[in-house]
Amino acid sequence: MTATADNGLKIVVVGGFGVGKTTLVRSVSEIRPLNTEETMTQAGQGIDETGGLEGLGGKTSTTVAFDFGRITLDAHNILYLFGAPGQERFWFLWDRLFSGTLGAVVLVDTRRLEDSWYAIDRLEHHGTPFIVARNDFGGSAHTLEQLRDALDLDPGVPLVDCDARSRESSKNVLIRLVEHLQSLYAAQRDALQETAQ
Structure with missing residues (x-):
């Protein structure tokens, strides 16, 4: 953090x-992100499910711990971004990454929705506020409401x-998450004030 920064805010x-x-972390981070990308090898065949990834231009590397980026919000607040690994064999890291987080973005690919269920389940289990962002892989035949139904999302999410890939689009996702967090905390504050009266 800079010498004047007081608050490090964490988003996963x-x-x-x-x-x-x-x-997403690369596109929006103000620093060159730290990443733990490793080359995918034949040793991962049959372990990492690559079905449906054909449109990714020959994915040759994958995150094995986490990605880390940073955005300075103002002189006193810095946002730290952590990108979690997606393969099932690294899910044990998620609970640690969720510790101390302000909120989360669940990134989904409509071609493989079932890959999103574990993330949503873990966030709900931890009581971590989150939003869902549908990443654009060439358009979707599904509306957002159809996607909401398929993921069985609470209407408040x-x-x-x-x-x-777009800095502006990724920034807008983070802004939407912050707006969601603000509304949740405002509702909690109002409920506490009502209870105190």
Whole structure:
């Protein structure tokens, strides 16, 4: 953090294998992101599910721990972004990554929705506020409401479109998450004030 920064705010980006988590962190971070990308080898065949990833231009590497990026919000607040690994064999890391987080973005690929269910389940289990962002892999035949139904999302969970390659689009996803967090905390504050009266 800079000498004047007081608050480090943590956001986690989660989702299935190959949905664009590393791409989103890279596109929006003000620093060159730290990443733990490793080359995919034949040793991962049969372990990492690569079905449905054909449109990713020959995915040759994958995150094996986490991605890390940073955005300075103002002189006193810095946002830290953590991109979680998507493969099932690394899910044990997620609970640690969720510790101390302000909120999360669940990035989804409509071609492989079932890869999103674990992320949503873990966030709900931890009571971590989140939004869902549908990453653009060439358009979807499904409306956002159809996607909401397929994921069985609570009506209060925001669902947005994004293109993880675009800095502006990724920034808008983070802004939407912050707006969601603000509304949740305002509702909690109002409920506490009502109870105190």
